[in-house]
Amino acid sequence: MSVLLLRLAGPLQAWGSAARFVRRTTENAPTKSGVLGLLAAAEGRSREADLSDLGALRYGVRIDQPGTRVRDFQTAHHFVTDKSMPLSERFYLADAVFVAAVEGDRDDVHRLYAAVQEPVYLPYLGRRSCPPAAPVDLGVRDDTDLVGALEQAPWQASPWYRARKRTQAELTLLLDSMPGEEPELSLRDEPLSFDPRHRRYGLRGVTSRPVAVPASGSAKQPPEHDPTSVLGTS
Numbered sequence: 001m002s003v004l005l006l007r008l009a010g011p012l013q014a015w016g017s018a019a020r021f022v023r024r025t026t027e028n029a030p031t032k033s034g035v036l037g038l039l040a041a042a043e044g045r046s047r048e049a050d051l052s053d054l055g056a057l058r059y060g061v062r063i064d065q066p067g068t069r070v071r072d073f074q075t076a077h078h079f080v081t082d083k084s085m086p087l088s089e090r091f092y093l094a095d096a097v098f099v100a101a102v103e104g105d106r107d108d109v110h111r112l113y114a115a116v117q118e119p120v121y122l123p124y125l126g127r128r129s130c131p132p133a134a135p136v137d138l139g140v141r142d143d144t145d146l147v148g149a150l151e152q153a154p155w156q157a158s159p160w161y162r163a164r165k166r167t168q169a170e171l172t173l174l175l176d177s178m179p180g181e182e183p184e185l186s187l188r189d190e191p192l193s194f195d196p197r198h199r200r201y202g203l204r205g206v207t208s209r210p211v212a213v214p215a216s217g218s219a220k221q222p223p224e225h226d227p228t229s230v231l232g233t234s
Helices: 032-043 106-117 146-152 159-164
Strands: 002-013 058-065 068-074 088-104 137-141 170-176 185-193 200-212
Touching: 002 032, 002 106, 002 146, 032 058, 032 088, 032 106, 032 185, 058 146, 088 106, 088 146, 106 137, 137 146, 146 170, 146 200
Parallel strands: none
Antiparallel strands: 002 088, 002 137, 058 088, 058 170, 068 088, 170 200, 185 200
């Protein structure tokens, strides 16, 4: 088994699992459906594609910098009729940083790793309006399991946040519950189909646990990043 690690950081993120109609909420951490959607897009899969192989991956996320929840009211007009659309209320996480991980068969994980390095479609952090601030790739770990990889990955928080929390001893992991394990909560974010005609999500059990801030210290901050730079011009 292998583990793919992803750094999810940006000015805004939004990871909804129960968003409906004009009220678009966000969870406090990246959802499994959102991260698997990012990976499916990197591979260039259509929305009608089979997701069973991605759904079989075990998922976990570490909260390195929880961010701040913000609310935005948005108005829009229909691009054809110019009719005013309903006012929508949208929630985001500002200045948040997470390390997400998926564990699975070595060949499958390395295939996803290659796709993340050269994505077919641009990655975004839950919504298309939320691009990542830096490349999401943190590499593959072939010598450990999901929990071990998340425990060992360097702390990815911003320098200003690390300075403010320099005495912080623990981070939080949110993990797919193992078979037979009693979950602490359930989220309907197990993707069964991204088909826009009939999106379907199953329930997923989630277990949390504290983890010590990695002894390897903090990661070097990534360089400035333009996610659209991977697009070619013709």
